[in-house]
Amino acid sequence: MNNFNFYPFTTPQIMTDDVFQAYGGLSANTSEEQRKSAYFIAEMAASDDVGTLLVQTDVTGSYALNSPVILDGYLKLDYSYVNQVYWVRFYDFKEAVYYTISGTANWFAGLRDSKYGLLDINYYLSNCACVGRVGTYPYQLEVAYNVGLPTGTYGNPNFLLALTTYSQIILNEIQGYGNEAPGDIGVKNYQNQSYRESRVALLRTSFGTSAKANFAHKLLTRYRVYRSGGL
Secondary structure: OOOOOOOOOOOOOOOOHHHHHHOOOOOOOOOHHHHHHHHHHHHHHHHHHHOOOOOOEEEEEEEEOOOOOEEOOEEEOOOOOEEEEEEEEEEOOOOOEEEEEEOOOOOOOEEEEOOOOEEEOHHHHHHOOOOOOOOOOOOEEEEEEEEOOOOOHHHOHHHHHHHHHHHHHHHHHHHOOOOOOHHHOOOOEEEOOOOEEEOOOOOOEOOEOOHHHHHHHHHOHHHOOOHHHHO
């Protein structure tokens, strides 16, 4: 499971009533607003699960040069699956623009690994003419870039089934019934007067810890990027 980043959307980008019903979703007695809310929450959880935005989107991120996301001259951007870097902008201590690098077709910035979202700024930092000039050394940088899964990926059946599964979980919570337990918690042991079961350990995922949540998580395994391990 990945660290959570700011989510730039306020409405569902992929899920619709037609998709939900096509993949087994049950929408009886639900309002349009309830379904849209469930679709939005499901898409946000899937984005957290795979570590990037599901649709290709332009974003901007700011980072301090002493930040732990900058390792040996490599900047770990907020998202994986980086498609393009538009510019890298350095700011000095007075918050004035010190230097701007356009794109990555140059000596100063390059995509070390687009899948893991690693931007190489080591050459610029090593050759910056400002070293030793008190008060003007860049201390913060800003990056404008495009991220998101390859075009069409979110339309694959495993993605749509994962989104439908979690949308249903959210709808069930809104209506107050239908999940394994209140809050859709993971149940390892269950017993009543005539039946008892003990399950295998459940994972903690962006969708939750229930068996259904683990099912949705498993459907997205092919696309998930473990960025800490990748570093």
